[in-house]
Amino acid sequence: MYNTKNTRFTSLIAVICLLILPFTLFASEPEVKYVAITAIVEHPALDNVRKGVEDELKNNGYIVGQNLKLQYQSAQGSNANAAQIAKQFVANKPDVIVGIGTPSSQALAATTKTIPIVFTAVTDPVVAKLTPSWDASKTNVTGVSDALSLETQVGIMLKINPEIKSIGYVYSPGEVNSTIVLKQLQEMLSAKGIKIIAAPAQRTSDIPTAAKSLKGKVDIIYTTTDNNVVSAYESLVKVANESKIPLVASDPDSADRGAIAALGMSYYDLGRQAGKIVIRILNGEKPGDIPPQVGNITKLIINTKAAQRQGVMLSDEILNMAAEIVEK
Template sequence: MKKLLSLLVLLLLVGCQSSKPAEQAAESGKESGKKVKVGIVQFMDHVSLDAAREGFVEQLKESGIDAEVIEQSANGDMSLTNTIAQSLKADGVDLIYAIATPAAQAAKNTVTDIPIVFSSVTDPVGAELVKTFEKPDSNVTGVSDYVSSEAQIDSFLKIYPDVKTFGVIYNTSEQNSLVQIEELKNNLAKRGIKLETVGVSAVTDIPQAVASIAPKIDALFALTDNLVANAAPIVSDTLIKSKLPSLSAEEGQVKNGLLMSEGVNYKEQGKQAGRMAVKILNGEQVANIPVELNEVNTKLVNVKTAEALGVDLNAEGFKDVEKIQ
């Protein structure tokens, strides 16, 4: 974890040489008036990942890139993710945009001669997508959605100062979630707060997971976990019935019923990844573009959920927080 955090701090621009095939692939966007082909592999459909895709496509258009965009979702199926990556390679795309860690891993394992830009990945080094943030050293770069949980916790404690135990539900197969849990546990321990966790391997496991953890916790922390995020409405309904508040690391789950978030705006992250893609399509070498952290974070509270929980939205903790229905 210390290694990851040090990498996140050391986002220094370091020039390096890209692989020749990836450089040649990027040349396709340099020729004036030439239409390029961009492939998108998205691990699954849910609010956050959809927003990342939309932001990316918008940014290409806003930047004047004449592109044929091929969008494909694997619906959470890893074998299908690999198949999509292979099909994009066969289609001869000039660049691949991979949304979420499994999609990025599938693209990297399949493609070595086409530039890859990822987003919605928390730990690209741990996922073996890049060697370091500042020096990707391959045909892969992108935007990490890592956000420290410390500020999120402190904002939440202004509203719920008596919380003694947080709960987390996570996908046992998702590298991003394991990294987040380790950091969250350390940050909660500094504040004398315990952490209860329940692992799941399928969406169908989530209702029982929420029911089992609810009696043991004072609040739930929702990670940027794709499997659990996809079931945010189910999680929210159960928490409201149990009168338990929730804090999310990203805004999509608040839009789907969790109480509040101070974290990633995935549409803006998609645009950020889009700007990186534009550089590559205009001829910049992939390995000269360091991995970036999310530039735009947002604070949201779900008004309906707050009302259901009897939360005072005039409280100091909700100052400067955007309220959504």
């Protein structure tokens, strides 16, 4: 016998299921966070920063294609490109934007006062006008600095050549990080009776000429993480080898490329540190409540083959200080 009550009950259940199903499916979809990353240029140090940020996100459960949208663009060394990328990113409204390098971070800070910005590979965010102080900024900007102790850097140079009277400094005058370090070196070295001779190189193509201008004038050449210089480091190494001028760097990756010694930040770990801040912001913290930090992992890498090419006999003392010794 046909049971109309059961049929009506079954139909009612089916209608309720159809009404509930879309909400159930919607609720089960993970929330997708959107992180945009831009670097002023691509070179080993900044590439390692980016990898560190991405690995930190991944290790904390943010997976591209599942709950994370990740976008990256390089400005290819151009401030104009950095400004254009900043405008594009801001228009896309990501949850957080990471700026790798001072020019890219400055472009982002000039473009938005609301979207969270995490800078990294910036030496002094206060001088770069990214934050008003080293305290929590109460703005949309925070991040991680790669500032190093110059006393330690000079100490390494003196271990390579205890008789140093003059240090050459190849740098880009348009990069705030580099001009800050130059000023600090001048102030510190004058008290030690050591002269610093600056050799500006506005473009990467100017680096060989700037380096050659130091021949016969300096006992050693020191380079920082100047993006212009690091991008064309091999051309600087070539001059140092030919002129027998020891080359010391503050970018650890530069040892692989021909510097005798490189004492600096682990840029991969700097990226991991910045990634932790990104995650804090994705979890609800405001960037203005997070004080800027300084990278906390440094390492010394020695290149013994580079020392031979540049006419230097390394002491056991400095070799024993090295976290890593390469022969390239």
